[in-house]
Amino acid sequence: MLAEIITIGDEILIGQIVDTNSAWLGEKLNAAGIRIHQITSISDSAEHITQAVNEALSRADIVLCTGGLGPTKDDITKHTLARMFGMRLVRNEEVFEQVKRMTAQRHIDFNELNQGQADVPEGCTVLPNRCGTAPGMWFDRDGKVLVSMPGVPFEMKTLVEEQVLPRLYEHFQFRAIVHKTAITFGLAESILAATIADWENALPDYLHLAYLPNANNIRLRLSAYDVDREKAAAEIDRQFALLDRVIPYRIIGYGDATLESAVGELLRRNGESVAVAESCTGGNIAHRFTLQAGASEYFMGGVVAYSNDVKCALLGVDPEALAREGAVSQTVAEQMAEGVRKATGATYGISTTGIAGPGGGTPEKPVGTVWMAVSGPQGTVSHKMQFESLRSQNIERASSHAINLLRLRLCGAPDDGLWTIKY
Amino acid sequence: MLAEIITIGDEILIGQIVDTNSAWLGEKLNAAGIRIHQITSISDSAEHITQAVNEALSRADIVLCTGGLGPTKDDITKHTLARMFGMRLVRNEEVFEQVKRMTAQRHIDFNELNQGQADVPEGCTVLPNRCGTAPGMWFDRDGKVLVSMPGVPFEMKTLVEEQVLPRLYEHFQFRAIVHKTAITFGLAESILAATIADWENALPDYLHLAYLPNANNIRLRLSAYDVDREKAAAEIDRQFALLDRVIPYRIIGYGDATLESAVGELLRRNGESVAVAESCTGGNIAHRFTLQAGASEYFMGGVVAYSNDVKCALLGVDPEALAREGAVSQTVAEQMAEGVRKATGATYGISTTGIAGPGGGTPEKPVGTVWMAVSGPQGTVSHKMQFESLRSQNIERASSHAINLLRLRLCGAPDDGLWTIKY
Numbered sequence: 089m090l091a092e093i094i095t096i097g098d099e100i101l102i103g104q105i106v107d108t109n110s111a112w113l114g115e116k117l118n119a120a121g122i123r124i125h126q127i128t129s130i131s132d133s134a135e136h137i138t139q140a141v142n143e144a145l146s147r148a149d150i151v152l153c154t155g156g157l158g159p160t161k162d163d164i165t166k167h168t169l170a171r172m173f174g175m176r177l178v179r180n181e182e183v184f185e186q187v188k189r190m191t192a193q194r195h196i197d198f199n200e201l202n203q204g205q206a207d208v209p210e211g212c213t214v215l216p217n218r219c220g221t222a223p224g225m226w227f228d229r230d231g232k233v234l235v236s237m238p239g240v241p242f243e244m245k246t247l248v249e250e251q252v253l254p255r256l257y258e259h260f261q262f263r264a265i266v267h268k269t270a271i272t273f274g275l276a277e278s279i280l281a282a283t284i285a286d287w288e289n290a291l292p293d294y295l296h297l298a299y300l301p302n303a304n305n306i307r308l309r310l311s312a313y314d315v316d317r318e319k320a321a322a323e324i325d326r327q328f329a330l331l332d333r334v335i336p337y338r339i340i341g342y343g344d345a346t347l348e349s350a351v352g353e354l355l356r357r358n359g360e361s362v363a364v365a366e367s368c369t370g371g372n373i374a375h376r377f378t379l380q381a382g383a384s385e386y387f388m389g390g391v392v393a394y395s396n397d398v399k400c401a402l403l404g405v406d407p408e409a410l411a412r413e414g415a416v417s418q419t420v421a422e423q424m425a426e427g428v429r430k431a432t433g434a435t436y437g438i439s440t441t442g443i444a445g446p447g448g449g450t451p452e453k454p455v456g457t458v459w460m461a462v463s464g465p466q467g468t469v470s471h472k473m474q475f476e477s478l479r480s481q482n483i484e485r486a487s488s489h490a491i492n493l494l495r496l497r498l499c500g501a502p503d504d505g506l507w508t509i510k511y
Numbered sequence: 512m513l514a515e516i517i518t519i520g521d522e523i524l525i526g527q528i529v530d531t532n533s534a535w536l537g538e539k540l541n542a543a544g545i546r547i548h549q550i551t552s553i554s555d556s557a558e559h560i561t562q563a564v565n566e567a568l569s570r571a572d573i574v575l576c577t578g579g580l581g582p583t584k585d586d587i588t589k590h591t592l593a594r595m596f597g598m599r600l601v602r603n604e605e606v607f608e609q610v611k612r613m614t615a616q617r618h619i620d621f622n623e624l625n626q627g628q629a630d631v632p633e634g635c636t637v638l639p640n641r642c643g644t645a646p647g648m649w650f651d652r653d654g655k656v657l658v659s660m661p662g663v664p665f666e667m668k669t670l671v672e673e674q675v676l677p678r679l680y681e682h683f684q685f686r687a688i689v690h691k692t693a694i695t696f697g698l699a700e701s702i703l704a705a706t707i708a709d710w711e712n713a714l715p716d717y718l719h720l721a722y723l724p725n726a727n728n729i730r731l732r733l734s735a736y737d738v739d740r741e742k743a744a745a746e747i748d749r750q751f752a753l754l755d756r757v758i759p760y761r762i763i764g765y766g767d768a769t770l771e772s773a774v775g776e777l778l779r780r781n782g783e784s785v786a787v788a789e790s791c792t793g794g795n796i797a798h799r800f801t802l803q804a805g806a807s808e809y810f811m812g813g814v815v816a817y818s819n820d821v822k823c824a825l826l827g828v829d830p831e832a833l834a835r836e837g838a839v840s841q842t843v844a845e846q847m848a849e850g851v852r853k854a855t856g857a858t859y860g861i862s863t864t865g866i867a868g869p870g871g872g873t874p875e876k877p878v879g880t881v882w883m884a885v886s887g888p889q890g891t892v893s894h895k896m897q898f899e900s901l902r903s904q905n906i907e908r909a910s911s912h913a914i915n916l917l918r919l920r921l922c923g924a925p926d927d928g929l930w931t932i933k934y
Contacts, residue, residue, distance in 0.1 A: 101547040103538030114526030129550035370801025371794035374815040378793025389817035398812040
């Protein structure tokens with residue numbers, strides 16, 4: 089099953105926005121067993137839209153278009169598709185009422201342009217958009233399917249998940265698609281692949297494994313197509329349980345789990361809390377925890393101890409130890425973690441101190457050297473890591489590893505080589 | 512002048528990575544007066560590459576390809592282009608030495624695959640890549656230009672800025688292209704457009720204005736093509752100086768300036784410093800300051816006071832005032848800013864306290880209510896803002912406005928309606 093994506097709008101071509109819709113669609117369709125053959129970004133031009141849509145329909149079974157559905161004159165996708173397919177525009181009452189409600193809510197004039205959002209090509213299937221004024225439109229063409237959707241990411245995503253994907257499943261009669269993604273942290277892709285090779289080779293034929301690396305994790309997705317849904321789901325769970333024994337403590341969760349959500353869940357379950365003492369990560373660990381809704385249940389806050397004065401004044405770091413061993417040292421990292429735990433009363437303290445770069449490195453402590461520690465009821469553990477990338481990447485990776493240090497402790501992982509991450 | 516971009520690689524089609532290269536290229540070319548006609552993402556397939564390149568060359572003067580130049584077997588862009596253009600592959604000694612050096616530095620085996628990176632189509636112009644092993648390749652075809660570049664963003668960007676753009680300027684004999692971008696903060700696009708309409712209408716004909724909104728700012732770019740470079744640059748500077756009088760204190764800087772870099776520069780110049788006391792922004796302001804290299808010159812750190820206990824214990828917020836007026840109140844915001852200034856000895860303290868959502872709102876203080884304050888040698892100012900978006904956006908926008916509050920004070924802006932941002 090082949091699909092193509094067409095994104096319509098000058099703002100992508102002039103680089104005003106990054107096209108994140110296509111990657112999201114690519115992953116969703118790929119998980120459903122549909123292969124994306126091509127992604128094409130074009131301008132708001134009738135000729136260009138007509139040509140791109142015709143070409144895509146000649147190559148693929150499914151064509152998903154996003155963008156060009158706004159109320160203003162420069163948005164012409166709907167009119168162009170209607171003309172291509174020889175349909176006239178007719179008012180859709182359901183959409184009309186929805187647009188009326190939305191404009192009232194947002195205190196926007198319900199003028200002719202906005203009312204025009206309710207006009208749709210006669211004969212297409214209207215997919216109501218509960219997040220915006222432009223509905224999705226589904227066209228059947230000789231067994232193939234063309235869907236036109238708004239380009240606003242959350243409107244498009246809601247339409248795809250609630251309406252487009254279920255309709256595609258039905259239309260093309262996929263018997264069942266089951267997939268689940270395990271999120272791993274701490275093993276580079278090549279090492280992970282070598283470590284789990286036996287497990288991978290023993291997977292039943294009908295289960296497909298995909299490696300999906302991103303900035304922070306390697307995600308492993310197991311998919312099954314055209315099989316009994318319940319049986320396959322049970323088999324996937326069984327296989328991931330086996331995998332967890334092959335790479336203990338490396339799977340941080342499933343689906344959209346992150347290191348911070350995994351830690352948050354463990355703390356919440358135990359009625360425990362955490363506070364942070366950040367030097368080189370400069371607030372990023374706190375930021376990552378607090379991006380999660382409900383973080384106040386387990387995240388107390390902490391100290392961004394960027395200057396040495398703040399390390400001593402607010403975290404009780406010993407000025408003599410700091411002078412003797414330097415800010416980037418095991419002693420200071422441990423005193424920071426212990427200090428923030430004492431200052432806030434949190435169950436656990438996480439600390440980081442290092443050299444994010446590009447300046448500040450020395451032969452003994454080059455750029456990318458980071459000490460991190462976790463202090464808790466059972467004492468304090470610390471680790472040194474050496475990163476070697478750009479400032480922003482060093483900050484991001486040091487944050488991940490520091491959060492993982494607490495995760496490993498909360499999981500009861502043994503403090504052996506595991507904690508030192510292999511790349 | 513028309514250009515097309517072709518990105519080659521399965522990882523984009525399956526949604527494993529977001530294509531940020533195309534947006535970057537789009538903005539660069541657009542600024543150079545070259546219009547992007549289409550962006551096409553295709554798989555690592557010889558047939559698909561051949562077809563896409565031929566089609567793009569039939570429509571555009573310039574075709575820029577990225578990706579598919581790695582040493583492994585699935586990367587076939589170079590071989591496909593050589594076959595298309597009837598060229599054989601020959602070893603390039605300069606590239607050979609560069610790859611040899613790079614693999615040695617990274618402790619990678621200089622094997623046959625890596626040596627193959629030095630084979631290039633005979634007759635193309637090799638653009639040496641000082642950041643990686645795959646060189647850029649420039650092909651002249653009947654007055655048109657095709658350039659093949661690696662897909663790794665920083666390798667591609669370095670090649671484009673140092674070699675591809677200067678060559679395009681020369682090849683197509685642009686007389687001169689001058690542009691400069693002013694970064695504004697605090698006026699929504701529609702209000703900004705209305706406010707600067709007279710200034711915009713009075714611009715000389717040869718200056719082109721582009722609105723480039725992004726998540727945090729509206730950027731205004733002035734460009735001049737085919738004119739005397741020095742004269743145009745002087746005129747652009749004169750026009751932006753005029754604009755600065757039309758929207759005083761709204762231009763935060765030029766080029767890649769951000770709120771935090773503007774504040775950093777002002778503090779550095781005055782030998783002053785800042786510390787933060789963050790509740791609802793949860794460390795994001797600190798994170799944004801510390802993402803900048805050299806932040807330690809003016810950023811001292813601060814307190815992430817997520818829980819009320821931390822607000823009182825580390826920032827000296829009065830528990831009675833907190834109980835009486837609530838954590839999200841003017842009094843608590845001001846006490847937090849004053850408290851962190853005292854605790855750290857920084858010249859200025861910035862604070863935020865609010866309800867990021869999705870939970871925690873009340874009829875009096877709905878989700879999105881944020882109090883922010885700046886404390887300094889001249890006293891403390893505070894403002895209340897009401898956002899109404901997703902948690903992550905509320906955090907980002909509250910951070911921006913709090914940093915801007917300090918920027919306005921450092922610029923000596925009068926504390927009138929200006930500080931309350933108009934949307």
